Amino acid sequence: MLGYYLELAWRSLKRTPILTALMVLAIGLGIGASMTMITVLHVMTADPIPGRSAELFYPQLDPRPMEHYTKGEDPPDELTWIDAMNLLHAKKGVHQAAMVGGYLTVVPSEGATHAFIAGGRYTTADFFAMFDVPFVAGSGWTTGDDDKRAHVAVISRKLADRLYGTSGAVGKVLRLGKYDFRVVGVIDNWNPAPHFYDLGVGDYATQEQVFVPIETAMQLKQPIMTSMNCWGDIPTGDMTKAECTWMQFWVQLDTPAQVRAYRQFLIHYSKEQKQLGRFQRPPNTHLRDVMQWLAYNQVVPGSVQLEAMLALGFLLVCLVNTVALLLVKFLRRGGGLAVRRAMGASKRSVFAQLLVEAALTGLAGGLVGLLLALFGLWVVRQQPAAYAGLAHLDGAMLGVTFVLAVCATLLAALFPAWRACRLMPARLLKTQ
């Protein structure tokens, strides 16, 4: 039966090529524009670290003075050095790492005149294990290296290729400004998007090139890059003593019991610090996992959401237009349909036939839409926005494109097909 309907549909579409082309184009344009924007939105709201995001938590504390305290106010996004180190050394999680972004002057072997700036991250040993960072060679450093303030570094594959060519980078000397570091590991391309572990440097920031122990970096006074919040004097010197929040901290907690225990620990810690006189406010803590943290920070730019909504509005316009064109098409064919009805076809089979025809149109529209979406995403990738490079269509979105196209068209066809079935065959045949 379906084969027969398909044949009828094909003939009917061929008979009115201009109308068919218009419908396919309308659906294609609507699908193309909306899929482009939905894909961008989909990529931007994706889980940056699939499988692990529910186990990784970001603790927040409130070390600010009582001045201008309002109940229920959110604690700062970052931690102070003292709190980050206390949480780190408490070792209450499966893994935990303190970190901050920075930039380093890399001096290649060609000499100082070829020096360049590389984005860096100062962190602690667990960073690599906790975030499942893939290594090409070597490994991260140890907690011992953190404590010793060892001059060790983990570098990206890109930097390793640039500095040492194809030969192994592990064990080589990396000159950062005035200091020599030993390369202990090379990591593969790893660039979680959004850049969840430090949104302050940009929601879709690119991968850091150099990772060094945070205590070493602080000792050598390497420049940091972070969103800093201070309540005392703004310091230029020793950040580790400053009354500022400027560090990120992540902890891995595998079971709900561990999460509950950690929440208790944060409250307990806040109380303890208040007794010691360091904290003034009553305990104001939060513990959010990766996706909650992204939502709390409203990572997806409003402009992208607006564009997505506009694209959906556009799709709606295209669908109403398709309803109109299908109605025209089906009603114009009234005569043919009446003949089929008179020959014994039921209303239901005429309805099915019309829907098959619509589905075929939708499929063609989906194909046009797919091409347009691919083009649209290519255009998006040419844009300078940080997230632009991520805009690719994956398998799932490819499927969604066709399902959306066919469903949208079927939805648009329901009404015209129902109208066309209700025509009286006798009356139509008489007027022929």
Place this chain on the structure above:
Amino acid sequence: MDIQPIFAALRKHKIPAILIVLEIALACAVLCNAVFMISQRIGELHMPNAIDQAGISDLNVQGTDPKLANADIPRDLAALRAIPGVTAATGIDMVPLGRSSSNSNIATTPSGVFQKDSPNVAIYMFTKDGPEALGLRLLKGRFFNDDEYADSKPGSNSYVPGGHVVVLTQNLAKHLWPNGDALGKQIWIGPQDTYTVIGIVADVLRPNQNGGPSQFYWSAFFPIGPYPVVTDYIVRSAPQDRQRVIHEAVAKLETLSPNAVVKGKTFTEIRDKYFANTRSMVWMLVLVCVVMLAVTAFGIVGLTSFWVGQRRRQIGIRRAVGATRVHVLRYFQTENFLLSTAGVVIGMILAFGINLYLMQHYQLNRMSWYYLPASAIALWVLGQLAVLGPALRAANVPPVVATRGA
């Protein structure tokens, strides 16, 4: 023209009529909001910026030794001024629209700095000749004198400039003192750090728009001596000399500080890069609008052609009983006008509702009222253009059709 028969006919063709109204309403609603968004973005692209935008270039220097800044900066500036074509040069902590920024909350009372709503402003600090190098336009008061530059070093434990004078943009001065003269008044950055306003300049943009469009001009300028807060040099020259000046300047700075990484850009490049995203967004919105209008027009053509085809016999009868071609043409045009009117009325209400929703959820401004009638007129015109083809075909129906059996 009598519109009674049109209503009678439309009642017989409820569904195509409703579809046309719906299409126009949706198109009108989306168009209003899209055009409004476009105009907002275009407004951003053309935001005035009272510096010599065509003549200045930026040289970003990284990787120098902060301890040597005291000697390095005057030496570098002397070298930059020696380049033929350079009319002024200064060291600065950040560049307008350069994205990387240093901001601080300021207040008009010592305790006000701790208040949550105290304005967050961009803290520009430049060395001697800063106003000349940037091309700042003084509206009131004066710029800094030599002593004020020399006296100002960053506090021993803070990034805040040590001097006690500041120049504000007009926009910021108005915000701080809405009905008074800002000149001679005091601002505070920390409870102890106070500055006297000695000058007001025409509005200069901040390095980025983090505070939203209303705070884009909240810039404050401080004098500073040769200290490590200076990360960039600004050189001013004739527009046509900029590329050569940058080329020579980068070479000179790299020879002077072999460890440094120097990047040179004209301000035009910085501004273009800053707004590149906005510009492509504008093009995308324009494209969507054009395609949407085209699709709507196709829909109208399709539906009108259909019912012209259906009513060939009636048209023939009208012609046979004396209606001229023009009458038939006018009939369809009037019909379309009535449908469009219904569509744009619903569309304008929809557009207004969408705007209210977006205002609540996306910090969009209220749409000015004239977007509504403007979109309405656009869709009226579109409707008339779309109906012209089918209406002409209807007008060409010969009266003899009436005599044939349909």
